[in-house]
């Protein structure tokens with residue numbers, strides 16, 4: 105049994121999944137810091153986490169991912185201020201991303217790629233939802249990382265990732281530009297453009313599928329927000345949130361979606 109096989113057997117054990125879950129929740133704790141601080145242009149390293157209400161630094165024993173929130177019942181240990189459920193939720197989502205990645209792909213390169221991509225998308229989802237900001241540190245910062253993954257990936261080449269990244273960003277840039285000229289407002293921010301370039305490096309050609317999925321979900325949710333929640337037509341839809349969800353869906357099910365489409369919609373044209 106060689107080393108990789110040994111690792112794969114190990115991955116089948118529940119311990120490995122539990123381990124991934126714990127590591128994921130710790131990263132989730134850090135992602136919370138990123139979501140809160142990156143849009144404000146603050147350092148994600150210093151200072152240490154503090155209560156937004158009483159400003160007291162949170163010691164490590166009150167900062168244990170998932171557990172602290174439960175034991176403190178979602179309140180600051182010092183001033184009793186409510187801590188948003190979001191912190192817990194992000195830690196849980198991150199833990200799930202890590203455990204699911206290992207569960208689905210084993211302890212492989214692909215699992216790491218899934219975990220990195222999904223983690224980035226998790227951060228972008230919430231910064232866009234909260235502040236309508238897709239920080240450059242993530243979108244531009246992780247393009248080289250996506251290209252490194254592309255270089256090693258058996259499913260897409262580095263050239264493909266580069267071309268799709270540039271072309272995808274170019275198309276969105278053009279749309280944003282036309283929109284700006286026609287309506288005089290920024291319909292799609294440059295953040296979305298950079299995000300699509302990033303998606304191109306991780307998803308290759310399928311980044312376009314992700315863009316389509318994002319547009320469909322975005323349109324449905326957008327109509328719901330405008331006509332059911334009555335937010336008004338000027339409500340700015342956080343398109344990055346949909347790009348984020350669509351990227352993870354595409355990474356996991358892109359091939360299945362394309363196969364399904366070919367089988368059910370194209371078959372009559374060919375026979």
Ligand SMILES: [Zn+2]
Pocket residue numbers: 155156157158159160180181182183184185
């Ligand atoms: Zn406090």
